[in-house]
Amino acid sequence: MQPFALQEVKLSKGIFKNAQEVDLKYILSLNPDKLLAPYLIDAGLPLKAERYGNWESSGLDGHIGGHYLSALAMMYASTGNTEMKTRLQYMVGELASCQAKNGNGYVGGIPNGKVFWERIHNGDIDGSSFGLNNTWVPLYNIHKLFAGLRDAYQFADNQQAKQVLIGLGDWFAELIKPLSDEQIQQVLRTEHGGMNEVFADLFIITKDKKYLDIAQKISHRNLLNPLLAKQDKLTGLHANTQIPKVIGFEKIAKLTNNAEWSDAAQYFWKNVSQTRSVAFGGNSVREHFNPTNDFKKMLESNQGPETCNSFNMLRLSMALFLDKNDVSYLDFYERTLYNHILSSQHPEKGGFVYFTPIRPNHYRVYSQPNTSMWCCVGSGIENHTKYGELIYSHSDTDIFVNLFIPSTLNWQEKGIQLSQNTDFPYKNNSELVLKLAKPQTFSLNIRYPKWAESVKVMVNGKDQTINAKPSAYMSLSRNWKNGDKVSIEFEMKTHLEYLPDGSNWAAFVHGPIVLAAKTSTEDLKGLFADDSRMGHETKGKLFPINKAFALVDESKNYLSKLKQIDNLNFTLDSLHLQPFFELHDARYQMYFQTLKTSEFENQKALQKQQEDALLALEAQTIDKINCGEQQPEVDHQYKGEQSNSGYDDEKFWRNTRSYISYQLQNKNNAGKYLEISILDDFKAENLEISINGNAAEIFSTDDKNIRIKLPTSDNLLLKLSAKTKAPTPRFHQIRLLKQQIEK
Structure with missing residues (x-):
């Protein structure tokens, strides 16, 4: 199974195209010279603009610059926008100048970087989960530059980026050369992004085995070893620290035919996606993996699942899907794409979300271009550039339709153009139209989603017999001609999806779409972030959970309370439920407690007692x-x-x-x-x-x-x-x- 290049897939009018265009405006609003300033400072070169504030001048200096390279490259590949290419060339050129000035292959924006790295080279290591020698996640920081240079080369064919990347990789190889395996593992205690993955990529790019050896050497054993033994040791770990490491494990496994490492990656994915993720695909509370048997703290917190986690879980899902050709990875990918990634950007004003609370009657905060330099802004500007990455995939001869997103595929090598016309999920159908230079025989494989109650497929208006089951492909093999049309119709139903801990909190999910209710617009303090250090966290008050809407009845009657208005809009007594990705600028409720009538009063009284104590303490804090x-x-x-x-x-x-x-x-x-x-x-x-x-x-x-x-x-x-x-x-x-x- 192979992905198509972003250049081969163009989005058509729809919610994803809109999100891409809003992201493009955000990318253009950022100043490349401000993003480059930390690198120029470190290299001792004159500044062209002062650096940004917030995280870009308080320890993570330069990390957004790395993400920006990736976003420019992928947006250029996806849209052909020439300003993206111009900015990318400028950024890479300036970074090359910094590298040349440093003289040893190094380029970075980390404060006092030369002194810091010299201490590491000499084996002077004092590290914790995020502080290495009292420096904030320096390896995580420089990983963004490694990844940005890789993407500039791979997505935009920027040859200068390839040279800067190789130089940076060789510098890192020399940096860790004197360190023992024990010392390297000590360094890896600190969050380091996907450093093992980018060195595996350097091997793919150069075919030089030394990079693959380094990739294996800098794979974190404290995470890997329990995964190899199929032991769940994730609770309490910083979530987004772990996911990029596992992406690296999977890539190394594929390159070395290491079935054990690949099994470890699959075990991690299954654990996180099935037992630690909520309905919209996100995971973590206050950035950490919560216990699988207790989501109470997530329900209470204003710091729900972090968008960066889902950004990386999609990358891991895509890698495993392409490796294993297992459609269940696509079911999770689709759910997370629509409900977390799409909802994490304001659809009109722009701005990216860090935390998505599931606390009833709470809200989210959106970044602003000149004030917000959080990690989820870095991954955010990337998220909406690459929607075309997995709509389609292919084997040597056949096409696979994985997602129902309006778009056009141009497989130039085979002389095949495929247009997908759909208003999904607002309508339960999609039409595929083939444009061929000459008739061809191949299989057109269409995903049968897990959520579909039934599927009807027609070719040129004629019904087709479908033997496939959900979470598989419906294969249509024939001699295709120019203008052939394939129509797909789905039956979508609504179900209640309970939290993985088995508690009585549930969300309404229609097909793959999570529904939520707008509850109020009261006290949306900090809705659009200022430049404060914690600007990504909501400042408005917590409303008592015991006053949240609940479903009170016999369990068999819960779904019957929902009355459908149209495909994606429902009423629930006085509430209006709609797709969560549409709900912005407001407080909302996604999860509802389900109670029998006989339980209701006692449960509410207990909740009130707990909430009163919690809110009283918060009021004094x-x-x-x-x-x-x-x-x-x-x-x-x-x-x-x-x-x-x-x-x-x-x-x-x-x-x-x-x-x-x-x-x-x-x-x-x-x-x-x-x-x-x-x-x-x-x-x-x-x-x-x-x-x-x-x-x-x-x-x-x-x-x-x-x-x-x-x-x-x-x-x-x-x-x-x-x-x-x-x-x-x-x-x-x-x-x-x-x-x-x-x-």
């Missing part, structure tokens, strides 16, 4: 840090030495044998107390606490909480130090409170 979680720590300028982090008993933590520090914001001096919750007993003899350089005034302690009275200050630098070389307690959460909370 000025700032908080979830220790051991990537974004909360980065957002609070984490620094530390000899520190470890982990996840035990469904709680994240961090400790140290030296020190850790955080910067908290005490807006308007409203916070009066600091509460530090720990997972171990408090031992004063091995813990020193200071605030703004002064010893902290401990107000009270118990076995698991330390309470500190605060000085008057807007900025609070909290430092937690080990007095001896023994590890401190495991710190779980730090809260800045208006007043003391009684336990």
